[in-house]
Amino acid sequence: MTKEQVIVTAAQMRDIEGRIFAAGMPVAALMEKVARLISDRLQAIIPQGQRVGILVGPGHNGGDALVVARELHFRGYQVWIYQPFSKLKELTSQHFQYAQSIGITCYQELEELPNCNFLVDGLFGFGLEREITDTIASAINHFNEWNQQIFSIDLPSGLHTDTGEVLRTAIRANYTFCLGLWKQGLLQEQALEYIGKAELIDFDIPLADIHAVLGNPPKINRITKTTALATLPLPRSPVTHKYKSGHLLLICGSRRYAGGAILTGLGARASGVGMLSIAVPESIKPLLVSHLPEALIIDCPETETGAISHLQLPGKTHLSSFTVIACGPGLTQDAMPIVQQVIESEVPLIIDADALNILAQLGTISTLQKRQAATVLTPHTGEFERLFPDIDYTNRIRAVQTASAQTGAIVLLKGARTAISNPEGVVWINPESTPALARGGSGDVLTGLMGGLLAQAANKQTPIEDVVATAAWWHSQAGILAAEERTELGVDAFTLTQYLMKAIKN
Numbered sequence: 001m002t003k004e005q006v007i008v009t010a011a012q013m014r015d016i017e018g019r020i021f022a023a024g025m026p027v028a029a030l031m032e033k034v035a036r037l038i039s040d041r042l043q044a045i046i047p048q049g050q051r052v053g054i055l056v057g058p059g060h061n062g063g064d065a066l067v068v069a070r071e072l073h074f075r076g077y078q079v080w081i082y083q084p085f086s087k088l089k090e091l092t093s094q095h096f097q098y099a100q101s102i103g104i105t106c107y108q109e110l111e112e113l114p115n116c117n118f119l120v121d122g123l124f125g126f127g128l129e130r131e132i133t134d135t136i137a138s139a140i141n142h143f144n145e146w147n148q149q150i151f152s153i154d155l156p157s158g159l160h161t162d163t164g165e166v167l168r169t170a171i172r173a174n175y176t177f178c179l180g181l182w183k184q185g186l187l188q189e190q191a192l193e194y195i196g197k198a199e200l201i202d203f204d205i206p207l208a209d210i211h212a213v214l215g216n217p218p219k220i221n222r223i224t225k226t227t228a229l230a231t232l233p234l235p236r237s238p239v240t241h242k243y244k245s246g247h248l249l250l251i252c253g254s255r256r257y258a259g260g261a262i263l264t265g266l267g268a269r270a271s272g273v274g275m276l277s278i279a280v281p282e283s284i285k286p287l288l289v290s291h292l293p294e295a296l297i298i299d300c301p302e303t304e305t306g307a308i309s310h311l312q313l314p315g316k317t318h319l320s321s322f323t324v325i326a327c328g329p330g331l332t333q334d335a336m337p338i339v340q341q342v343i344e345s346e347v348p349l350i351i352d353a354d355a356l357n358i359l360a361q362l363g364t365i366s367t368l369q370k371r372q373a374a375t376v377l378t379p380h381t382g383e384f385e386r387l388f389p390d391i392d393y394t395n396r397i398r399a400v401q402t403a404s405a406q407t408g409a410i411v412l413l414k415g416a417r418t419a420i421s422n423p424e425g426v427v428w429i430n431p432e433s434t435p436a437l438a439r440g441g442s443g444d445v446l447t448g449l450m451g452g453l454l455a456q457a458a459n460k461q462t463p464i465e466d467v468v469a470t471a472a473w474w475h476s477q478a479g480i481l482a483a484e485e486r487t488e489l490g491v492d493a494f495t496l497t498q499y500l501m502k503a504i505k506n
């Protein structure tokens, strides 16, 4: 486990910090160490001699900021301090006194603070516990309007450490230097507009303290490149054959939404799955054959509206012949019987798109509780609401945990920070993505890719949620790479499929 993988709440961070202090590390020494690391990062970004305003709060976040002020002062920057509080914690107060003694000018009134080119935000860290009061709120709004680069220490002041909720107002940072371990709030969608570019400042927290507080392995995890690559089916066994590398059945598409079937198929192709079968309404079979010549296209009888009416498998094939089934993209609501049929099967199943809406109509919890084999649900927020009308999804981490516990399924809630939970509450969060992926068809690609990866993992010990997490990571890395090369406007779903290979080759 790496520290990049760990996610903590404010209470957990306090417990971990408490263990370090109890073991003998002096509080002041740790603050000194952390603030020097922050100063090094700032020095690498801010050109020499610039005017830097340091915003200082009453607690140890303010203490960090004061040590940074002192360091930058001695490293040749023009430094001013804004500190509007009447009461400071003791260590913070000592640093404040020392900063003044070495000639750094400190201002209590906002209007007096000279114009600066850069701001360092040390108003509040994980100790913020209530809404921000009038004076500080208007100062924060004022700094946001300055349009200078802002660097937040630990997290942008004003964000709730766990939920990422804005407690009245918050600093809109360009950079956030998160200290020690990733705070949960920085991975919540409501915080994203405030964080800017986020970096972890590793200050050598012992793994033993992390495990003592969070368990081993911890329950809530960030997906990292290391965790994702460890789950990819690479290298392939030199003696594998096509049936050993998984047989995936996709059930997707309709006359109206033929493209969804193609995109799901192309996502599956990129996974490297050994055998790919795709069940579609008979009228679109020729189209699928022309796009995916390697796949076995199963033509099914169709309804008047052009949806699959029932599954017609060739020869001696049964549903149980497949390693994994992925069902949903482009089906339309008219495909209800086939969705019911696969839910009743004993094959591991991914339920996406139209199949999720059908599941909601059938009754999410009662229907899924009857299933024996593994199920993965991949809703976006709208689908999640239809599936789980009683679950509040403002805290998305808690929402996926609850949904998964209620259904026994692995639940992946799509978004800018996709969250995945298993029924025991083990969570993966995808920490990087791109708004370029907010386009029709991009989810179809994910379903195919995930299906292919799950089919290949079937005979291994890897937990299903780990494979689901890897699929989410791979999909978003392809989007990020495509957006870098083609801008955020250039990542249609078909283009995305062409970047999947490049993303892992990099």
Ligand SMILES: NC(=O)C1=CN([C@@H]2O[C@H](COP(=O)(O)OP(=O)(O)OC[C@H]3O[C@@H](n4cnc5c(N)ncnc54)[C@H](O)[C@@H]3O)[C@@H](O)[C@H]2O)[C@@H](O)CC1
Binding pocket: 013, 014, 017, 030, 031, 034, 057, 058, 059, 060, 061, 062, 063, 064, 089, 123, 124, 125, 126, 127, 128, 129, 130, 131, 132, 133, 153, 154, 179, 180
């Ligand atoms: N966890 C660690 O191991 C380390 C933590 N450090 C720093 O310490 C910070 C946490 O320090 P603290 O616990 O002192 O907390 P903060 O500095 O985040 O702020 C807490 C202070 O603000 C006050 N406060 C809370 N909400 C307020 C509000 N709405 N309006 C006005 N005042 C409010 C509190 O009464 C308290 O005095 C971290 O974010 C980090 O910057 C670092 O110094 C070193 C290492």
Ligand SMILES: [K+]
Binding pocket: 061, 121, 122, 123, 124, 125, 152, 153, 154, 155, 156, 157
């Ligand atoms: K801060």
